Amino acid sequence: MFIALLIMLAQPPHAVPGEEAVAPYAASNANAGASPVSGRALFQTFGGKAGIDRIVAATVDASVADPRTSDIFKATDLVRLKRTLSEQVCFILAGPCDYTGRDMKTAHRDMGLQTEDLTALIEHLQVAMDIERVPFAAQNKLLAKLAPMKRVIVER
Amino acid sequence: MRALAFALLISAAAGPALAQDLRPSGKLLLTGGVSTVEGSGGGGLSTWATTTGYGEAAGIGANLHATKVELSDFSLTTYGAAVGIFDRVELSYARQYFDTQAAGAALGLGQGFTFGQDVYGVKVVVAGDAIFDQDRWLPQIAVGAQLKKSDQGAIVRAVGAEDDTGVDYYVAATKLLLDRSLLLNGTLRYTEANQFGLLGFGGREGASLQFEGSAAYLLSKRLAVGAEYRTKPDNLAFAGEDAALDIFAAYAVNKHLSVTAAYVDLGDIATFKDQRGLYLSLQAGF
Numbered sequence A: 001m002f003i004a005l006l007i008m009l010a011q012p013p014h015a016v017p018g019e020e021a022v023a024p025y026a027a028s029n030a031n032a033g034a035s036p037v038s039g040r041a042l043f044q045t046f047g048g049k050a051g052i053d054r055i056v057a058a059t060v061d062a063s064v065a066d067p068r069t070s071d072i073f074k075a076t077d078l079v080r081l082k083r084t085l086s087e088q089v090c091f092i093l094a095g096p097c098d099y100t101g102r103d104m105k106t107a108h109r110d111m112g113l114q115t116e117d118l119t120a121l122i123e124h125l126q127v128a129m130d131i132e133r134v135p136f137a138a139q140n141k142l143l144a145k146l147a148p149m150k151r152v153i154v155e156r
Numbered sequence B: 001m002r003a004l005a006f007a008l009l010i011s012a013a014a015g016p017a018l019a020q021d022l023r024p025s026g027k028l029l030l031t032g033g034v035s036t037v038e039g040s041g042g043g044g045l046s047t048w049a050t051t052t053g054y055g056e057a058a059g060i061g062a063n064l065h066a067t068k069v070e071l072s073d074f075s076l077t078t079y080g081a082a083v084g085i086f087d088r089v090e091l092s093y094a095r096q097y098f099d100t101q102a103a104g105a106a107l108g109l110g111q112g113f114t115f116g117q118d119v120y121g122v123k124v125v126v127a128g129d130a131i132f133d134q135d136r137w138l139p140q141i142a143v144g145a146q147l148k149k150s151d152q153g154a155i156v157r158a159v160g161a162e163d164d165t166g167v168d169y170y171v172a173a174t175k176l177l178l179d180r181s182l183l184l185n186g187t188l189r190y191t192e193a194n195q196f197g198l199l200g201f202g203g204r205e206g207a208s209l210q211f212e213g214s215a216a217y218l219l220s221k222r223l224a225v226g227a228e229y230r231t232k233p234d235n236l237a238f239a240g241e242d243a244a245l246d247i248f249a250a251y252a253v254n255k256h257l258s259v260t261a262a263y264v265d266l267g268d269i270a271t272f273k274d275q276r277g278l279y280l281s282l283q284a285g286f
């Protein structure tokens, strides 16, 4: 009981059960690294928050299983990654979400990510969006928001 | 002078490439364009600022292409190879055969007389990232040169060309407007090539600035449709030369195979009117 309380206290306020503790940081929507699109239509096209949750879970699971990128996720808290990534996509698609994760530079620091890793992730995201029947033109509106993050995520 | 400028461009190309370490890169389907009839990466007729191939092997991507254009009175066949290095440099080669078919006899050249040409190209990306810079207006910009050598020197001079060898210099700007699934390209080319160089270089005048533009709409990961327009010099006294245009569909079977089909209109060629027809190109690469 006491231990459980301690673990709960150590977790950031937005964490869900099963997440590991992270070093403190200031949560802000600015950390999402992109401004939201205008209008709610795109969020609906993605199937709302439930649709985004499924897309994010499928993308992360495929990236973890992909031999090109599996090593990168070896030590990753996948519960937290799915939650924060889903918040981020929801926020960018102008859904009713706040992004509570770290900024993109901090989150990917010292990971040595290359363009190829990003391409692999985007390919899995495209497949996941296809499965949710998000039309190609709508998919590209999300990808257009994510693409510039390459500059802080990928190391040269 | 021409050869020197070309050599300078090649060494400028090698510089940045060697400075980078050998790491893999990656690209999404169709984002590198297809192969032009001149061997460089782009649309079918116009060269883009993107480099060819998906760069899966240590940042180096390569492809082979074969293209057939069946016009009303002529046919053009090209084969070529191109290498893209670290998304920065592209080296290309194309071999073109322009078969005059029955028109050859009418022109006094003989039935099936064929003009051939070799095109050696180098392209260097100097700024921007067409795909990832979605929050900026700056397009991807590349400069390049194509050294062209006709293998019918005596004939092209006889029809009024000044030379059987020429160099095209170009600046290309390519931008993917991903939120609109639209890819745009504009290229300025300084050239004296008659009918791409197949009918030699120069004539009434020397080199001039020409424009080529393309727009492609991405319908899916695999399929893009679009149109291209390319102006050309008009330097041969015996026959007027027109701008070229096409509408195309490019389909990526996978990262290793793509097919491009187009309807092209090359205008009048060597006094034969309205040369239109089908363009089919296969590209295999990695």
Ligand code: HEM
Residues within 6 Å of the ligand: A063, A069, A072, A073, A075, A076, A077, A080, A081, A084, A085, A088, A100, A101, A102, A103, A107, A108, A113, A117, A118, A119, A121, A146, A147, A149, A150, A153
């Ligand atoms: C535009 C593309 C990307 C976006 C939007 C994105 C988003 C995120 C988010 C929201 C987080 C969680 C931040 C937090 O924990 O506070 C995260 C962490 C992470 N990302 Fe990404 N990411 C992208 C690309 C990539 C790529 C290409 C890889 C590797 C293939 C990758 C691997 C990781 C890993 C391993 C973590 C966990 C870091 C840790 O545990 O500290 N990410 N990313």
